[in-house]
Amino acid sequence: MAGSGRSEARTASAGSFAPSDAVFAPVRSQTAFEETVDRLGTAIKLGLLAPGSRLPAERELCARLGIARSTLRQALTALSQSGHVFATRGRGGGTFVADPQPPAVPPSQQMLARWRETCDQRLAVELGAALLASDRALPEELDALDEIAAALEQALEDFAAYRQADVLLHVGLAEAAHSARLLRAMTEVQGAMTDLISHIAHPPEVLASSNSQHRRLLAAVREGDGTRAMALMRDHLQGTEHILAGLLPGG
């Protein structure tokens, strides 16, 4: 890059920082269409919108999303062509989440190349969620999380089902943190993680150990012990990272 060592004369006073690379990195602005496909598609892939369930009517949904109906329809058309939703017409009809969901597509080269960044982002989001949930979670929210943890223990043999419940647990934790931004960040990063790991074999022993971590994590959150919750979360996430580091380049 930078040809000759052209020293810029006067730089910032406090050291030789060069964060300009980050400041001048490409601005990538998604269109409303792309963003909508991402949002709905991720929610569906994560099981946040259950198979068979009905989406709000187009005229209502576009109002909620703050976009024009034609734009929403473009997104729905895309999701319908990829087999994630289907629509029926007439009164009582609507747009429904497809019941056998289409098979997941393998992650792109880009995704695989940036897997460590994704894990870093997840680390931040999950630590924040664990700490805030320890302070703010309501008893009924914790009960719901315990139920999900119980469901997880029944799903050691079926990774698709396991992953789905796992996502609900982590998203539920972010919900219990009562922070809308953290919740959105959590769904985004879980979507990226699902893309990364859904094609990887997970032996039942690994899942069982993961479950024990879930239990201890929820206990710490219930006690309001944020420090322990963060420590447990850290260990929990390192499991995934080690698996990925063993399988992907750039470890």
Add this chain to the structure above:
Amino acid sequence: MAGSGRSEARTASAGSFAPSDAVFAPVRSQTAFEETVDRLGTAIKLGLLAPGSRLPAERELCARLGIARSTLRQALTALSQSGHVFATRGRGGGTFVADPQPPAVPPSQQMLARWRETCDQRLAVELGAALLASDRALPEELDALDEIAAALEQALEDFAAYRQADVLLHVGLAEAAHSARLLRAMTEVQGAMTDLISHIAHPPEVLASSNSQHRRLLAAVREGDGTRAMALMRDHLQGTEHILAGLLPGG
């Protein structure tokens, strides 16, 4: 909210979650123009681009940002009209960061209403940065951070200067975490925090105590003790939160 208890018949299997509010929240995609003004404006307000320093030439900058030159010029025109940059023509000219920077504008109602969300986001980013930096920071990066901490201790009386060095410290920590996304998230959230707190009086005693936290935090990072770094960071951030909670509504 939700008017009558309209039970949706069949929902997800594992509990009564309703994350649909988050899934169907408005998609608001910034334009390339807005995003560019934000990026450059924030970098300037945070002091990441030092007053008097020169931006890359328009033809180069628009290539780096991945936008058309006309779009970039719109952004530069906006920043020039707000007094953040100025341009000189001819060979050897260019676009420069204005030297006395224009006075900061008071935060908008929206900003003030969402201050807690901003703090939550900051918590996640800073915890992640602290932990990752403890694992990954290079000695020379830590030395640079120590220098900034030293500069901070000379600035107890001038909050503008203090805040600027403080930002450099936190952004530097994110840099030492070696995660591009975390770095960008850090600059974003520091920009939001600066908007929130720059109009608040900070007594020197508070800043002094903050400095002692900085020192202990950097020591923990240098030792690679991520757990302690996170605990110290947590305490450090709570200081700001308490101040804001005392002054702003919605505490």
Add this chain to the structure above:
DNA sequence: ATTGAAGGGCGGAGGAGCAAACCTTTTCTT
């Protein structure tokens, strides 16, 4: 049979962004 609620389909208006020129100013080189 009628009605109402749903998806499906135009067509035009407005604006954002891009691309490729060309102009003007200033400084450096020859």
Add this chain to the structure above:
DNA sequence: AAGAAAAGGTTTGCTCCTCCGCCCTTCAAT
């Protein structure tokens, strides 16, 4: 002194995204 080079400033036309409004088709409920 002349010219080349490097910068910001300007103009034009095109494309694509998005919005808005209106109408059509389907089909269960009444």
